[in-house]
Amino acid sequence: MSRLGKFARRSFLIGSAAVVGGVAFGYYMYKRPVANPLLDNLAEGEAALTPYVLIDATGITLITPRADCGQGAYSVQAALIAEELDVELDQVRVDPGMPGPAYYNTALSAEAAPFRSTDDGFVADSARGVMDAMIKFVGLQITGGSTTVPDSFDKLRLAGAVARETLKAAAAQQTGIPVDALKTGRGMVELPSGETLSYMELAPIAASIDPVNDVTLRDPSTWRLVGKTMERIDIVAKSTGTQRYGIDFEMDGMVHASVRTNPRRGGVMNAYDAAAAREMRGVQQIVEVTGGVAVVADNTWRAIQAVNAIEIDWGPAPYPAEMDQHWQALSDSFNDDQIDSRKRDDGDVEAALTGADVIEAEYRAPYLAHAPLESISATVLVGDGRVDVWTGTQIPRFVQNNVADIAGVAGDDVHVHVQVMGGSFGHRLEDRVVREATEIALAIKGTPVKLTYSREEDMTHDDTRQIAMARGRGAVRDGKVQTYDLGIAMPSIVASQMGRQGLPMPGPDLQIVAGAWEQPFEIPDYRVTGYRAPELSPITSWRSVGASTNGFFHDVFLDELIHAAGADPMEERLRLCWHTPSRKVLEAVAEMSDWGSPVGANQGRGVAFCLSFGVPTAEVIEVTNTDDGIRLDKVWVAAEVGTVVDPVNFENNVQGGVNWALGHAINAEVTYADGMVEQMNYYDFEGLRLAQAPQIEVRGLENGEHVRGIGEPMVPPAAAALSNAIFAATGQRIREMPMRKFIDFA
Known part of the structure; x- marks a missing residue:
């Protein structure tokens, strides 16, 4: 029998979003606690105080169910539990645990609901509650979509607090001292006398009592770990070559x-x-x-x-054998019969373009492999x-x-x-x-x-990033962007990916327009249309998914319209932006890069913005056009994530993501001939060379109401900022990746 539907005597409430009226899936069932899977096979003397905290005589184990792919997920999850549990990271073991419905990903509901992340209205929040209920009922345990921190931020701190207060209750039962007189620190309960009882010795008593679920999370002003620079728990192993993969x-x-x-x-x-x-x-x-x-x-x-x-x-x-046939399939998809969604349709685009001096452009983004270093x-x-x-x-x-x-x-x-x-x-x-x-x-x-897998087997059989094409039409008036019409064609990422899991794809695939339709710009006549191309070769999620291509398409076309209007690229984006957190991100990156100050000969700066995964992100890139080609000098990045859990890991993730995005934008593509992938290994699928990597300055803003992740949002604006910078330095507009096909890089 599956654990789904089993409910242990001691369980832990996960998730807090409400289903409006309780009618969609049953309010009672939705609010019912999820079973604690650690209780199924407890050994004598072990205490599983929540699904995330296991204590025995040998130590404390923290369960960190979001997978660690190198982004520091285990460290951040452990820190969130440890913050409230009152232990230090060097006192605990970390274990991803066995898969189970208790570890469903709450934050996936934000991406699954068909509403902009900036929409906190009643209907949008209700829809997210419904999606959260569905995800909970099926126990959807997935790591992705930059959801580790949003999913964990409250959930894991609550788990630590429940465990802490339960251990204090165990100490009170053993000593007869009131709970209010007890304190905790470094894995111990401190008595008024100064005597201490370790969590390990209290574990057997704690295992015999009901968890204390009525807890209050600590004020941010008292945090010891969250928001502070911390040493990742894997840093020694990875620095000494002893990490086991x-x-x-x-x-x-x-x-x-x-x-x-x-x-x-x-x-x-x-x-x-x-x-x-x-x-x-x-x-x-x-x-x-x-x-x-x-x-x-x-x-x-x-x-x-x-x-x-x-x-x-x-x-x-079972798909077109040659690469030009794939591009033709996308080109043929720009017709009304293949409209998948039109989530943005402000004003009257057709009327506005009638008789106007229309600006048109076409953009392309290729298939890309994932190519992780570990085979x-x-x-x-x-x-x-x-x-x-x-x-x-x-x-x-x-x-x-x-x-x-x-x-x-x-x-x-x-x-x-x-x-x-x-x-x-x-x-x-x-x-x-x-x-x-x-x-x-x-x-x-x-x-x-x-x-x-051999490297060749992996490269030639990888379910790649989607191939995509976009066509833009627009017009300007009185030095301002007036009309913006962007059509995007790609196969359905979700249908391909979920099809391999035997799951259907009901309704539109919003990844076709992700990173484009939800941008917080107030353009009078503004339309974004997604065209669903036929299934071609297998595709799947690639870092930032639909936004990885659409952030490039949307912002470069906006930059072209701003240039046609004769406006400043930063000032016009700020004028158009209605969303305060997004404006602050643009203002921050403008200040960081000293936007508007003179640049040297053959230099250019480009700015790009993309709101993806709920995170407004702005990047400015400065380049120099040298005799050897374009040199990437410096990148400035600002992003709004609500709370930065670990400043150093945040900075590292942003820097790594920018370099990742730039390397692929410049060098990489996957192509087909006779139905087979032509790129076999790293030698013909190059990343960014160390000598090409720019200096990257990062700023994390904490003005937003929601806590967000940063694993993916810095990727979509990077290629656009580079293209815009190249245009500023050379006058040449790059509308297709990889860019090395059109311009040399130093």
């Missing part, structure tokens, strides 16, 4: 595997000849998997060498009625369900041990490697199988 996992008796599947994604394998591979050193078994074949060997290198020696006859691609891998052990999986994943419950279906066991009999990841950028929202590892492990039950 999923690819480092080992266990006794483990064998190694590698696969080859049809490079024409989704195509069949007609036939294969593995005679040569069978004779190679270390090869133990040849196993067919969905769409291809695997080799099991005594180490990874031999498995890769052997699987590459298999002669295979591949079937054709993709999964280890699976199929036993009698039980399956164990060790892998880095952002979707542990999907992994659990899919493995259960393949292995023919119940979902609760699949145990997913989430590993630290060496990068993801959306890649680990897919689980093909786990499914294939399970198919192989089924063929050799009782033996743990570690499947590792």
Whole structure:
């Protein structure tokens, strides 16, 4: 039986958004506490005071269910619990825990509801409450969408406070001293006499009493960790090379595997000849998997060498074979029959453009791979009625369900041990490697199988970022932007991604217009239309998803209109912006970059703005046009996130995201020929070189009412700011990525 629907005696209320009237899903069921999964298998002396705090005689374990892909998610979650639990980060262990409905992602409701993040009206908030109820009922445990901090900020502090007050209650029961006379600090309850009782020795008593759920969170003025510079819990391991990732996992008796599947994604394998591979050193078994074949060997290198020696006859691609056909499919999608959404339609665009001097432009953004540094891998052990999986994943419950279906066991009999990841950028929202590892492990039950992709297998089979095209039409009047009409065509990201999980895509896909339709600009005649192109090659979430392309499209076209109006790029954006937090972001980046001050010869500054994932983000880039090409000199970034939990980690995430975005904007694309990806490895899918990386100055603003994440919002404006800066320095407008196809870079 699934844990969904089981309710332990001691449970913990997660989530606080209300469903208006209680009629959509049942108010009672929505408010009913979610079961604490840690109570299912408690050992003697252990206390699971909430789903996030486990204490025994050996120490304190904090459960951090949002996956760590290198962005510091474990540290920030641990800090939020520790803030209220009154422990220091060097006193605790961190564990991602087993997947379960208790760890559903509250913050996903903000992105799922079809309203602007700036809309806090009754209807919008009601819709978010409904979405939160749905997410809670299905126990949707996902890491993504820059939701780790928004999801955790109140939830985990509350978990720490409940655990703290329960331990104080246990101390009161043991000593007879009133709770009000007790204090806590560094993992201890302090008595009025100065004597202390450790949380560990109080754990057995705490386990026998009901949690104290009536708690008050501490005032920000008393915070010890949140908002302060802290040392990430993984910094020593990552600095000394001792951090263990999923690819480092080992266990006794483990064998190694590698696969080859049809490079024409989704195509069949007609036939294969593995005679040569069978004779190679270390090869133990040849196993067919969905769409291809695997080799099991005594180490990874031999498995890769052997699987590459298999002669295979591949079937054709189920999508257009050549790259120009993909672009043509997008171009053909700009018609009324393929309108997916028109969430922004202010004024009367058609009337405003009639008889006006219309400015038109077309923009393109290519497919992009995720290409995390850690190679993709999964280890699976199929036993009698039980399956164990060790892998880095952002979707542990999907992994659990899919493995259960393949292995023919119940979902609760699949145990997913989430590993630290060496990068993801959306890649680990897919689980093909786990499914294939399970198919192989089924063929050799009782033996743990570690499947590792070669870099070439991963690059050529990655579910990439979407390909996208945009067409803009606009007009200016009296030195101001008057009319803005942007159409965006792309295949549905959500339909492709969710289709692989067997889930339908009802209604429009707002990722087609994300990062464009919700921008806080008050243009008299303003329209954004999403056109749903037919499904082409498989696509999925890539860092900032739809906004990764649309932030470029929307802002560069706005910059073109501002230039046509003869206005200052910063001043006109400020004039158009009605949203106070967004205005403050633009004002901050203008002050940081000394906007309006003279630049040197052959230099130019470009500004771009994008509101994505609820975070207004503005960037200014300064470039120099040298004899060797465009040099990136400096970037200034300002973003509004409500509360900065860790200033250093915040700065690092922003700097990394800007460099990530710029490297892809300049250098990278995935292209198809004969239905197959042409880019095989890092040598033909380059990131930003160290010598090209600019100085980046970061400022996090804390004026907003909502706490937001920063993992993705700095990506969408970066390419636009670069394009706008290149125009300012050279007069050349770059409307397509990768930009190196049109201009040289130093």
